[in-house]
Each structure stands twice: as C-alpha cells, then as structure tokens.
Amino acid sequence: MNYYCVACKVSKEENVINDIKLYLTKILGIKSIVEIIFPTKQYRVKKGNKKEKITKPLTPGYLFIKSEIELDKFSREFRSINDCYGLVQSKRNDEKEKNVIFKLQKEDLEYASWIFSNKGNITPSKITLEIGQFVNVISGPLATFNGKIIKVDKRNNKVCIYSENSGTLQKVWVPVEIVKKEDLNENDFILKEFSKVY
Numbered sequence: 001m002n003y004y005c006v007a008c009k010v011s012k013e014e015n016v017i018n019d020i021k022l023y024l025t026k027i028l029g030i031k032s033i034v035e036i037i038f039p040t041k042q043y044r045v046k047k048g049n050k051k052e053k054i055t056k057p058l059t060p061g062y063l064f065i066k067s068e069i070e071l072d073k074f075s076r077e078f079r080s081i082n083d084c085y086g087l088v089q090s091k092r093n094d095e096k097e098k099n100v101i102f103k104l105q106k107e108d109l110e111y112a113s114w115i116f117s118n119k120g121n122i123t124p125s126k127i128t129l130e131i132g133q134f135v136n137v138i139s140g141p142l143a144t145f146n147g148k149i150i151k152v153d154k155r156n157n158k159v160c161i162y163s164e165n166s167g168t169l170q171k172v173w174v175p176v177e178i179v180k181k182e183d184l185n186e187n188d189f190i191l192k193e194f195s196k197v198y
Helices: 013-028 072-079 106-117
Strands: 002-008 034-037 040-047 050-057 062-067 084-087 125-130 134-139 148-153 158-162 171-178 192-195
Touching: 002 013, 002 106, 013 034, 013 062, 013 072, 013 084, 034 106, 040 171, 062 106, 072 084
Parallel strands: 125 171
Antiparallel strands: 002 062, 002 084, 034 062, 040 050, 125 134, 134 192, 148 158, 158 171
C-alpha cells in the first residue's frame, strides 16, 4: 500500500477530495482502490452545564491518500486540480538527481498509517499525567502513535505530538481526557508511556 500527502487551500479540502476522486476515477478507473482522508479531531467543550462534541481539522490544508497504485507519476496532474497545490514531496532519490519521491517514507508513512488506522478521526485519548515525568495512555489513538509528546495543555485537554524526523508534519495538537490515577477503574491499565513531557 502507498501513502501520500496532498497540500491544498485551507477550507477547500472537501472540494479537493471530490475533484481528486473524480480525476482518478475518470482517467484511471481506480475508484475502489484509493482512499482519501481529511483528518479531524474531536474535542469535548464545556458549554454551560453540558459538554458538547466539536470536530475540527487535525491538519488544515493537508489530505492523506492510501492507494494500491503508485501516484508519483501523476504529481503534475494533481497540481492542475482546483485549489490543490499538489502532492507533498517526501524525499529526493539522490542529491544529484532531480527525481523526487512523493510516496511517504519513514515517520511520515507511520503518521499517515496511524491516521488511516483511526479512520481519519482522532478522538480524545484517556491519559494520566505527571508533569515533567510521564504521560501514561490508558485508551485511545495515542496508544498506537509512534512519536513524542512535547507539550501538554491541561486547561484545554490537548497534547502536542511530534515526529522528530518527519519531513511533512512535525507538530500536531490532539485531544485528550486527563484523569487522575486514583480515578482509574480496576480494568484500566497503561497501554503506552511517553516520557519527559515539558
């Protein structure tokens, strides 16, 4: 499976998804083997006495594609789609060559795979927190994230995740539900531990 990232105009993501699907179906006839996601994150915001679910873009202006077919050779065509800036460059084959690879590599590939494994919707992960020490993930999407947590915003219940060697997206804020250790159920246990959160 091949993964790609597409840059596009912010707030035009859904239009670009439709145009990419139309283009790939019309020209290549590959509707069923390409999946395109505009990733979102879900927050719970307190309004009065109630908590309301709010959905926001996780990566405004970026879409992710999962395809059985390599799409690198269509990079020029992607740029011709309305409001689309094209496939995001992953790396060059060689410093001397002009041959560019768009298929996501290493940390970018892991990040895109994580997005697709969560069906493009990052819901709050349940965590316990010790500032300056550890973030312990009890449940949710962060249990399978490969990277670091570099910041915690306790007030707004979110953490900043970071992929150190990522060329595409390094820092992204995701929602969490912070619970105290003493409030955990007896069935809850640590699925993943992130160390040294500042």
